[in-house]
Amino acid sequence: PEPQVPRDPSKKTLVILGTGWGSVSLLKKLDTENYNVVVISPRNYFLFTPLLPSCTTGLIEHRSIMEPIRSICRSKKGPVTFYEAEASSVDVNHKIVKIRDNSDIRGVTTETEVPYDMLVVGVGAENATFGIPGVRENSCFLKEIGDAQQIRKKIMDCVETAAFKDQPEAEIDRLLHMVVVGGGPTGVEFAGELRDFFEDDIRKLIPDIADRFRVTLIEALPNVLPSFSKQLIEYTESTFKEEEITIHTKTMVKKVTDKTVEAEASKPDGTKERIVFPYGLLVWATGNTLRPLVRDMMASIPAQKDSRRGLAVNEYLVVQGARDIWAVGDCAVAGYAPTAQVASQEGTFLARLFNNMAKTAELEDRIQTLSSSLNLKPGVDSASVSREIEDTERKLQRIKDIKPFHYSHQGSLAYIGSEKAVADVSWFNGNVASGGTMTYYFWRSAYLSMVFSTRNRLLVLNDWFKSKLFGRDISRE
Ligand code: FAD
Ligand code: NAD
Structure with missing residues (x-):
């Protein structure tokens, strides 16, 4: 075509x-x-x-x-x-x-x-699943808007189904067990948001089942947030304990079915233990492929x-x-x-780089035009044309001297629930690690300043105020 x-x-x-x-x-x-x-x-x-x-x-x-x-x-x-x-x-x-x-x-x-x-x-x-059986068919990911919408819908579906008349006890426990696989920033932030949702809204609106709600985070490595500093890892783990989010580290998920996650935990004595987690919602956040x-x-x-x-x-x-x-x-x-x-x-x-490449091409063309006018056209002021050629060549040299890409790390931030965040921030060539409520306000203001447009900024601010004032909207679309 x-x-x-x-x-x-x-x-x-x-x-x-x-x-x-x-x-x-x-x-x-x-x-x-x-x-x-x-x-x-x-x-x-x-x-x-x-x-x-x-x-x-x-x-x-x-x-x-x-x-x-x-x-x-x-x-x-x-x-x-x-x-x-x-x-x-x-x-x-x-x-x-x-x-x-x-x-x-x-x-x-x-x-x-x-x-x-x-x-x-x-x-x-794309989302990595490492070919683990059942992951694609049964879990939600958290990468795109559609994923977040699906999770929102499923959380409320689990809650309403758990509240259904005559639901057996074991089924209520399964439906209200939310399992997150992957203790990187995506898994940790999601677990924190989930806990907030239950504490702030569901507990008030559906109190009879609220105590049965559980969040479990499964991570293959010895700790969550491996890219953060040691003290922030400890702070996150202790905050999760207070929030009653159970963390299973050194636990590798091996298989997923429509109702269970099967994992293998490495015990301190070197032996392995098989653990089966029944779940209502499973969010898979094990990184990229x-x-x-x-x-x-x-x-x-x-x-x-x-x-x-x-x-x-x-x-x-x-x-x-x-x-x-x-x-x-x-x-x-x-x-x-x-x-x-x-x-x-x-x-x-x-x-x-591309802006410079275009300017380079423009200057090279200019040099060529000037040089040909110098050679071909009688009566041109050759001294002034030569000066202009020299100036343009100098400009060209400056532009051509593009330094290679250098990444400047500004720091890492993550929300961990209960209006607390952790931050590893570069500060005057040093690293400052902080966690808590002040860091949460820093986290909010940093992201608010970074959202794409003023329109987005106003919408996000409005959502925060709205949720604070009226609670989250728990209608299931
Ligand atoms: P993306 O932003 O993923 O964009 C890829 C684009 O390519 C999309 O528009 C997609 O539709 C399009 N595309 C896909 N396939 C094709 C195709 N075949 N042809 C054409 N287009 C295609 N990083 C941070 O630094 N700080 C954070 O706080 C942070 N939080 C995160 C939270 C979550 C929940 C997630 C999932 C990630 C987070 N990240 C964060 C990581 C960050 O989002 C990614 O590193 C970043 O999006 C990578 O940018 P990208 O342009 O490479 O890819
Ligand atoms: P990640 O790669 O950071 O973490 C995935 C985790 O899953 C790893 O710790 C891994 O050990 C674990 N895992 C893998 N297979 C497993 C299994 N079978 N069972 C149990 N655990 C398993 O992934 P992510 O959190 O999605 O982040 C992706 C990228 O996006 C990272 O670079 C991250 O820094 C970035 N990100 C940043 C932020 C932030 O800065 N706030 C938030 C989200 C994502």
């Missing part, structure tokens, strides 16, 4: 895959007048993931942390084309992306091709054969072994953790 990209032939076509932290940070800072910019993603909005756990209980309404990509595109100086589609494959040799409309409503054309001169891959990652698109790209580029966790990039975020392809965020391996902080700094770096 004919390419549908409305392109200015004098400019290069820059195709950006994804509308997450990496791609949107790039788009935000990119001078879109320099390129034919095409954004492709199955999600027509940016999602502020740090507040996603709060959507699972209705503390924050999901639309408050979504920003439509169309309004981001409209705010740019140069035009940006957006296609709501999934990139299904990339032909790195012919520089073509194949895209597919996977949404519920499809037109006559559902698949087509988009050619590129430059490609940025920012497609993020590669998206099929990224796996296929890695297989088609020989230089990527030793990379396991994503597209290996160099210090300028260029995909190694590929021509004119860059990668950002969770799908790129640049030696940093898969976080929003890293993805957004990488996106901003690429915007600067």
Whole structure:
């Protein structure tokens, strides 16, 4: 099929895959007048993931942390084309992306091709299940808006079913047992939000079953939040004890059925114990794995054969072994953790790089025009033209001296329930670790300042006030 990209032939076509932290940070800072910019993603909005756990209980309404990509595109100086589609494959040799409309409503054309001169891959990652039987069929994940909505619905379904007339005792206990697998920040934050929901709202509204509610967090490693400092790990574990969230560390989930989680716990004497946890809701938060698109790209580029966790990039975020392809965020391996902080700094770096590349091309053209006027046109003031050439060359040199990408870690923050948070923050070249209610206010203000737009900020503030005043809305949609 004919390419549908409305392109200015004098400019290069820059195709950006994804509308997450990496791609949107790039788009935000990119001078879109320099390129034919095409954004492709199955999600027509940016999602502020740090507040996603709060959507699972209705503390924050999901639309408050979504920003439509169309309004981001409209705010740019140069035009940006957006296609709501999934990139299904990339032909790195012919520089073509194949895209597919996977949404519920499809037109006559559902698949087509988009050619590129430059490609940025920012497609993020998928949920890891490590092939453990039953996980995909029976658990909820917590990565996208749909996941948070599903969890919110399921929590209330479990509660209402537990409150059903003549429900046997053992069934009430099962339904009100919420199991979280994975003690990374996602699992910990979700467990904290869940406990708050029960204490703040369910206990008041459905007191007869409230004492039966339990949250269990299962983690394979010896402690939760492995990336935080030791004192914050201890603080989190003791706060969870107060909140009556049971933590099972050194416990590896091996199998999941529709009503039970089967795990193997390592005991201090080195022996293993099999534990079966009956559950009503299971949330699986064991980190990331590669998206099929990224796996296929890695297989088609020989230089990527030793990379396991994503597209290996160099210090300028260029995909190694590929021509004119860059990668950002969770799908790129640049030696940093898969976080929003890293993805957004990488996106901003690429915007600067591409803005500079466009300026470089412009200055090189100018030098060429000036040099030819010097040689060909009689009567030009050759001294002044030579001076201008020298000035332009100096400017060009300055622009060409782009430093490689350097990640600057601002710190890690996590909410742990009961209006407490933990923070490992870089402060004047040192590290400050703090946990508690003050840190919670810091956590709230930091994220409030970081949400995408003023509109999002007002919506989030409004949700917080609304929940404080009237409680969370427990209606099951
Ligand atoms: P994403 O933000 O996941 O975006 C990927 C984009 O690619 C999406 O728009 C997706 O729809 C699109 N896409 C997928 N497949 C295709 C395809 N085939 N073609 C085209 N587009 C595609 N990090 C922090 O630093 N701080 C936090 O507090 C924090 N909290 C988090 C809380 C939760 C619940 C979760 C799940 C993550 C959190 N993270 C946090 C991690 C952070 O969200 C990720 O590291 C970040 O989203 C990675 O950005 P990305 O751009 O690589 O991917
Ligand atoms: P993660 O990779 O940080 O943690 C997953 C945990 O699951 C690991 O501790 C692992 O040991 C455990 N696990 C794996 N398999 C298991 C099994 N079979 N049984 C029991 N436990 C098992 O994953 P995440 O929490 O989803 O975070 C993903 C990324 O997003 C990380 O880089 C994280 O830093 C970032 N993130 C940050 C924040 C924040 O800063 N507040 C919040 C959420 C996510």
